[in-house]
Amino acid sequence: xxxxxxxxxxxxxxxxxxxxxxxxxxxxxxxxxxxxxxxxxxxxxxxxxxxxxxxxxxxxxxxxxxxxxxxxxxxxxxxxxxxxxxxxxxxxxxxxxxxxxxxxxxxxxxxxxxxxxxxxxxxxxxxxxxxxxxxxxxxxxxxxxxxxxxxxxxxxxxxxxxxxxxxxxxxxxxxxxxxxxxxxxxxxxxxxxxxxxxxxxxxxxxxxxxxxxxxxxxxxxxxxxxxxxxxxxxxxxxxxxxxxxxxxxxxxxxxxxxxxxxxxxxxxxxxxxxxxxxxxxxxxxxxxxxxxxxxxxxxxxxxxxxxxxxxxxxxxxxxxxxxxxxxxxxxxxxxxxxxxxxxxxxxxxxxxxxxxxxxxxxxxxxxxxxxxxxxxxxxxxxxxxxxxxxxxxxxxxxxxxxxxxxx
Numbered sequence: 001x002x003x004x005x006x007x008x009x010x011x012x013x014x015x016x017x018x019x020x021x022x023x024x025x026x027x028x029x030x031x032x033x034x035x036x037x038x039x040x041x042x043x044x045x046x047x048x049x050x051x052x053x054x055x056x057x058x059x060x061x062x063x064x065x066x067x068x069x070x071x072x073x074x075x076x077x078x079x080x081x082x083x084x085x086x087x088x089x090x091x092x093x094x095x096x097x098x099x100x101x102x103x104x105x106x107x108x109x110x111x112x113x114x115x116x117x118x119x120x121x122x123x124x125x126x127x128x129x130x131x132x133x134x135x136x137x138x139x140x141x142x143x144x145x146x147x148x149x150x151x152x153x154x155x156x157x158x159x160x161x162x163x164x165x166x167x168x169x170x171x172x173x174x175x176x177x178x179x180x181x182x183x184x185x186x187x188x189x190x191x192x193x194x195x196x197x198x199x200x201x202x203x204x205x206x207x208x209x210x211x212x213x214x215x216x217x218x219x220x221x222x223x224x225x226x227x228x229x230x231x232x233x234x235x236x237x238x239x240x241x242x243x244x245x246x247x248x249x250x251x252x253x254x255x256x257x258x259x260x261x262x263x264x265x266x267x268x269x270x271x272x273x274x275x276x277x278x279x280x281x282x283x284x285x286x287x288x289x290x291x292x293x294x295x296x297x298x299x300x301x302x303x304x305x306x307x308x309x310x311x312x313x314x315x316x317x318x319x320x321x322x323x324x325x326x327x328x329x330x331x332x333x334x335x336x337x338x339x340x341x342x343x344x345x346x347x348x349x350x351x352x353x354x355x356x357x358x359x360x361x362x363x364x365x366x367x368x369x370x371x372x373x374x375x376x377x378x379x380x381x382x383x384x385x386x387x388x389x390x391x392x393x394x395x396x397x398x399x400x401x402x403x404x405x406x407x
Contacts, residue, residue, distance in 0.1 A: 025067070028060040029128055029135045032121070033142025036381060037179055039170035041156055050169075053381060057121030064124050081346060081391045082126065084339045089119045091332055099305050111306070114379055122384035129392045136392060137193075140186045143385075147183050148203045151210055163265040166213035174375045177216030179382050181223055181371065183207040185364035186389075188230065189357035208250050213258070215266045218374035226367035233351075233359040285318045285374065292322055303329040320372035320383075327378075339387075340369070346394040358393050365390045 035052035042049040078086070093116050100112040129136050150169055157164050158173065168176035187204035190197070211219050227247070234240050254263065273280060291313040298304050298312065304326055309316060317323040325333040347362050368377070368386050377383040 025060070025063060025128055026132070026135060026138060028056055028063060029125065030138050030142045031056040032060060032125065033139040034146045036143050036385065037147040037150055037168070039168060039175070041167070041169040041171065042150075042154065045154070054117055054121070057117075057124070060128070061120065061124045064127060068127075079391075079395045081339070081342050081394055082130075084335070084342055085123065085126070085387065085391060088332070088335045088339055089116070089123055091335055092116055092119060092328065095303065095328055095332060099303070118379075118381045118384045121381070122388045125385070126388035126392055129388070130395065133396065136389070137190070140190065140389075144183045144187060144190075144203050144207075145199075147179055147210075148206050151180075151206055161269075163215055163269050164262055165215035165266070166210060168210070173214045174216045174218065175380055175382075177211055177214035177219030178368070178371060178377060178380060180207050180210035180214060181219050181226075181367050182364065182382055182386060184211060184223060185226060185230075185360050185367065188363075189360035192360055193357040204246075205250060205253070209254060209258075212254055212266065213262070215269055217270055218371040220270055221374075222367035222370040225370050226363035229366055230360055230363040233363070284315070288313050288315050288318050289322060292317055292326055299326045299329060301329050303327050303332065316376055318375050320375070320377045323376045323378050343390055343394055346397070350394075350397045358397060361389055361393045 032053060035056055038050050038052060040050050096112050096116050100109065125139065129139075147168075151166075154169050156167050156169065158167050159165075165173040166176060167173045168179065170176045170179075183203060184207040187200050187207060190200050191204070194200075208223075211223055231240060231243060234243070273283070295312045298308075304312075306316075306327065309326065312326075317326055321333075321336075324336050328336075343365070347358075347365075351359075351362075364386060368383070371377060372383075
């Protein structure tokens with residue numbers, strides 16, 4: 001009993017930093033959240049505006065690393081999931097260096113280190129979250145508000161195969177769709193943890209409309225799967241009925257508020273495809289995946305430089321798992337699968353613990369894993385942000401579970 005109390009005290013001491021006042025790290029976390037949804041098209045209005053996330057992420061990294069060196073209170077416990085993420089980051093770091101200096105043809109260095117930059121910023125954010133858990137809400141609320149403002153005032157559309165798709169301020173509607181999925185489930189998480197907030201409700205509604213207008217079938221499929229899981233994970237019948245009514249209202253709102261010239265082509269695209277090559281039975285993705293899988297000898301060991309992918313197919317993989325395998329080789333692919341397995345295992349191990357909002361984040365995780373089957377998410381900053389949110393919530397779940405056992 002005494003030993004158990006000592007362990008509890010040690011756990012609590014590691015989290016004493018949670019009670020600290022608002023500081024510079026908190027501000028930088030908020031700035032990262034505000035700038036994360038900013039895409040390339042915002043550069044039209046403000047030059048280099050899309051680089052602000054990298055800029056503030058770099059400052060946050062320097063601040064945190066400096067504090068880590070001189071202040072013992074910045075040190076955090078490393079879980080299996082955090083360790084796997086860090087090992088994957090190290091592998092990608094050295095692998096990218098190898099590819100750039102010994103294999104590349106193009107001169108754009110950012111293409112080779114874009115993933116590394118996003119992984120690094122996400123990892124520092126994870127460390128900040130672990131040190132002080134309310135930073136999670138700082139980041140998520142900042143991201144969601146920023147996304148909402150951009151969607152309302154700066155959203156752009158692009159016409160493809162007579163379908164008018166929303167792209168936000170990105171060059172790709174699918175990337176915008178993944179951001180919208182993130183906002184949708186994190187809004188649910190915030191609503192589950194706190195009393196109903198009108199702003200969260202409005203942003204939740206806007207995110208559903210954004211997912212639909214993106215015309216991204218992967219985002220819609222991922223959202224439906226995530227909502228289905230979240231609905232079934234809810235223990236309260238009253239909450240289930242509320243969620244069902246809200247979703248029903250949203251369904252009719254989309255039908256009534258969005259003009260048929262926009263909604264009908266998107267609905268046709270979602271159910272049947274917008275062209276012969278985008279249908280479900282003869283989708284060009286099936287040919288792309290087959291070509292890459294048949295060419296496995298070219299990349300299986302250390303991966304294949306992206307400059308040579310066109311020798312396999314003129315399109316990139318359109319599948320995150322395949323992208324990881326082709327770009328990083330079998331060792332990086334196995335490390336990535338281990339990271340997925342570790343988080344799935346932890347969630348199901350402690351899912352009975354009561355942490356409000358955790359099931360919404362896990363639903364987001366399932367949605368992301370589903371979306372990853374249909375397009376390449378590895379180079380998107382939101383992809384790595386989702387990862388660190390899942391890892392953080394799983395680690396907190398694990399901590400709560402240990403604390404209950406010790407008491």
